[in-house]
Amino acid sequence: MSDILLKIENLSKYFPVKGNLFRKKKYVQAVESVSLEIFKGETLGLVGESGCGKTTLGRTIIRLYEPTAGRIEYDGTPIYDSAQKIAVDMLPYRRKMQIIFQDPSASLDPRMTVGEIVGEALDIHKLCSGKKDRQERIKALLDEVGLNTEHANRFPHEFSGGQQQRVGIARALAVEPEFIVCDEPISALDVSIQSQVVNMLEDLQRDKGLTYLFIAHDISVVRHISNRIGVMYLGQLVELGESYELCSHPIHPYTQTLLSAVPLPDPEKSRARQRILLEGDIPSPLDPPGGCRFHTRCPYATERCRAEQPALKEYGPGHYAACHLLEQG
Amino acid sequence: MTGYIVKRIVVAFLTLLLIMCITFLLMNAVPGSPFLTEKSTPEMIARANAKYGLDKPLYVQLFNYIKSYLQGDLGTSLKMQEGTSVSRIIFHQGKFTLSLKLGVYALLLAVIIGIPLGCIAAYNRGKWIDGFLRVMTTVGVAVPTFVLATLLLVTFAVKLQWLPTLSGSLPDAKSYVMPVISLSFYYTCYVAKLTRTSMLDAINQDYIRTARAKGVKTRALILKHALRNSLIPVITYLGPVMAGIITGSFVVESTFSVPGLGKYYVQSVLNRDYPVIMATTVVLSALVIVMNLVVDIAYKIVDPRITLTEKED
Numbered sequence: 001m002s003d004i005l006l007k008i009e010n011l012s013k014y015f016p017v018k019g020n021l022f023r024k025k026k027y028v029q030a031v032e033s034v035s036l037e038i039f040k041g042e043t044l045g046l047v048g049e050s051g052c053g054k055t056t057l058g059r060t061i062i063r064l065y066e067p068t069a070g071r072i073e074y075d076g077t078p079i080y081d082s083a084q085k086i087a088v089d090m091l092p093y094r095r096k097m098q099i100i101f102q103d104p105s106a107s108l109d110p111r112m113t114v115g116e117i118v119g120e121a122l123d124i125h126k127l128c129s130g131k132k133d134r135q136e137r138i139k140a141l142l143d144e145v146g147l148n149t150e151h152a153n154r155f156p157h158e159f160s161g162g163q164q165q166r167v168g169i170a171r172a173l174a175v176e177p178e179f180i181v182c183d184e185p186i187s188a189l190d191v192s193i194q195s196q197v198v199n200m201l202e203d204l205q206r207d208k209g210l211t212y213l214f215i216a217h218d219i220s221v222v223r224h225i226s227n228r229i230g231v232m233y234l235g236q237l238v239e240l241g242e243s244y245e246l247c248s249h250p251i252h253p254y255t256q257t258l259l260s261a262v263p264l265p266d267p268e269k270s271r272a273r274q275r276i277l278l279e280g281d282i283p284s285p286l287d288p289p290g291g292c293r294f295h296t297r298c299p300y301a302t303e304r305c306r307a308e309q310p311a312l313k314e315y316g317p318g319h320y321a322a323c324h325l326l327e328q329g
Numbered sequence: 330m331t332g333y334i335v336k337r338i339v340v341a342f343l344t345l346l347l348i349m350c351i352t353f354l355l356m357n358a359v360p361g362s363p364f365l366t367e368k369s370t371p372e373m374i375a376r377a378n379a380k381y382g383l384d385k386p387l388y389v390q391l392f393n394y395i396k397s398y399l400q401g402d403l404g405t406s407l408k409m410q411e412g413t414s415v416s417r418i419i420f421h422q423g424k425f426t427l428s429l430k431l432g433v434y435a436l437l438l439a440v441i442i443g444i445p446l447g448c449i450a451a452y453n454r455g456k457w458i459d460g461f462l463r464v465m466t467t468v469g470v471a472v473p474t475f476v477l478a479t480l481l482l483v484t485f486a487v488k489l490q491w492l493p494t495l496s497g498s499l500p501d502a503k504s505y506v507m508p509v510i511s512l513s514f515y516y517t518c519y520v521a522k523l524t525r526t527s528m529l530d531a532i533n534q535d536y537i538r539t540a541r542a543k544g545v546k547t548r549a550l551i552l553k554h555a556l557r558n559s560l561i562p563v564i565t566y567l568g569p570v571m572a573g574i575i576t577g578s579f580v581v582e583s584t585f586s587v588p589g590l591g592k593y594y595v596q597s598v599l600n601r602d603y604p605v606i607m608a609t610t611v612v613l614s615a616l617v618i619v620m621n622l623v624v625d626i627a628y629k630i631v632d633p634r635i636t637l638t639e640k641e642d
Contacts, residue, residue: 094544107535121543
């Protein structure tokens with residue numbers, strides 16, 4: 001478990017917002033200087049509220065978005081480095097790194113049959129020897145995600161949301177990847193189907209030794225599937241740790257808030273629990289607050305938090321957080 | 330599918346019937362008569378009216394029109410080519426073919442040039458080429474056909490003398506150039522604008538990201554994934570354009586002296602040549618209806634999500 005598959009250093013992604021004659025060109029700082037490592041065979045969960053940059057981080061890691069700055073290293077080889085001006089051709093890496101999107105109906109080309117969608121990647125990476133082999137591969141892939149062979153000739157709109165997401169997963173698996181970014185793969189699905197898909201992802205991981213970056217806004221799902229969890233706030237990583245440790249002993253004030261909002265099945269316990277409510281809105285990533293980005297809403301914010309940005313530091317074994325309060329003990 | 334087409338044909342007949350009624354009423358609402366000249370006396374007009382049945386009550390005249398149309402008879406011209414059958418004027422004297430040729434070439438040009446221009450603009454969004462194309466297409470949509478036609482005429486026929494001033498019955502390739510360009514320029518620009526907008530819409534869709542994640546190359550991404558998904562609005566636009574391009578060719582046909590149907594249509598209205606007005610209107614309406622049907626069937630081919638027959642639920 002200790003082999004590093006993917007390593008990112010100070011990765012940033014800004015989106016330009018068009019300025020005009022009277023307004024200067026601005027940037028949405030969607031991801032700001034995030035560093036983390038993903039180990040072979042693990043599932044790293046990534047949580048945070050809407051708009052905190054989880055999805056952007058996921059897409060930037062596999063370079064669907066071109067990073068603004070930073071370094072990405074895959075299996076020891078740099079695939080992007082802004083300082084050394086490295087930006088390798090991604091085609092060979094598209095075989096190794098795949099992504100499952102949030103909205104299954106939007107992420108499948110409506111003009112193509114399921115067979116074509118799954119088969120296209122096989123053609124691009126020349127993974128099959130002939131027509132018959134191609135058919136067999138598509139059949140096997142559909143089978144793997146619990147779809148029938150005859151589904152190959154149908155169009156995406158003829159399927160339910162859960163089935164569409166299975167097509168999306170089969171499509172990602174087609175190139176036999178090592179690493180998959182699961183970008184909120186279950187958020188758009190019915191609750192009854194969510195668990196099926198999560199279980200399937202877990203089974204596939206066990207059978208194929210896959211590594212996942214699992215993005216979700218629902219910490220209870222992430223807690224279930226992940227080995228480690230990273231918490232993001234306004235484009236930055238604020239806490240990172242082992243799943244159980246992070247959920248039972250959150251040390252960053254934002255993580256504590258997030259966890260206190262998870263509904264409990266037992267109403268007695270739920271009533272007894274103290275919910276931490278944050279005041280104010282999430283600040284705009286166009287103009288993020290200086291110092292600690294959380295200081296505008298943090299109940300414990302001090303002068304130092306307003307002035308100085310905290311760095312991510314280790315406070316327990318493998319448990320990192322970025323908060324000034326922790327340094328003071 | 331067959332049931333759907335049969336249904337559409339029945340509706341098409343009813344539509345044509347309605348169009349005939351409206352055309353008839355409008356024709357008769359306009360003052361004047363095909364026989365009214367400076368020299369004609371009231372007796373002469375009355376005699377001519379009696380000869381062609383124009384003295385009968387209006388509902389009888391309308392009924393006669395419908396009856397003869399059902400028999401495939403489009404009537405005879407009252408004035409412009411007195412006594413000649415209208416179907417002969419439209420189809421056998423080459424008027425329809427001339428307009429159709431111009432129209433088809435103009436449409437082809439609009440599609441072949443317009444769609445790629447739209448793709449280029451969308452792909453290079455915000456860059457100078459996009460800005461250039463935006464200005465060009467906006468100008469193209471705004472400039473009236475007669476201005477463009479005259480400019481072409483002055484430049485290439487009068488000053489440079491590369492092309493003939495009179496295109497006539499389009500005897501050679503040279504004579505096509507200016508009429509086709511002036512006829513299609515507006516549509517080319519419009520198609521380019523339309524393609525750009527719907528292409529930009531498609532490019533931002535998730536399935537384009539999926540394709541990129543698969544490793545699809547940029548060219549295939551644009552042609553295979555984005556373009557196919559952005560053609561619907563363009564196809565919708567092209568159906569009515571086909572008919573419009575033929576009737577709308579009046580200005581172009583006049584400027585380049587092409588004796589086509591568009592020109593003849595307008596002249597027939599000015600001359601109150603009732604049977605000719607009626608026949609041209611019906612023929613062009615039928616063309617619009619057929620093109621709309623073709624467009625609806627083309628939808629089905631372009632987008633599998635569209636079902637032609639209504640669902641039962």
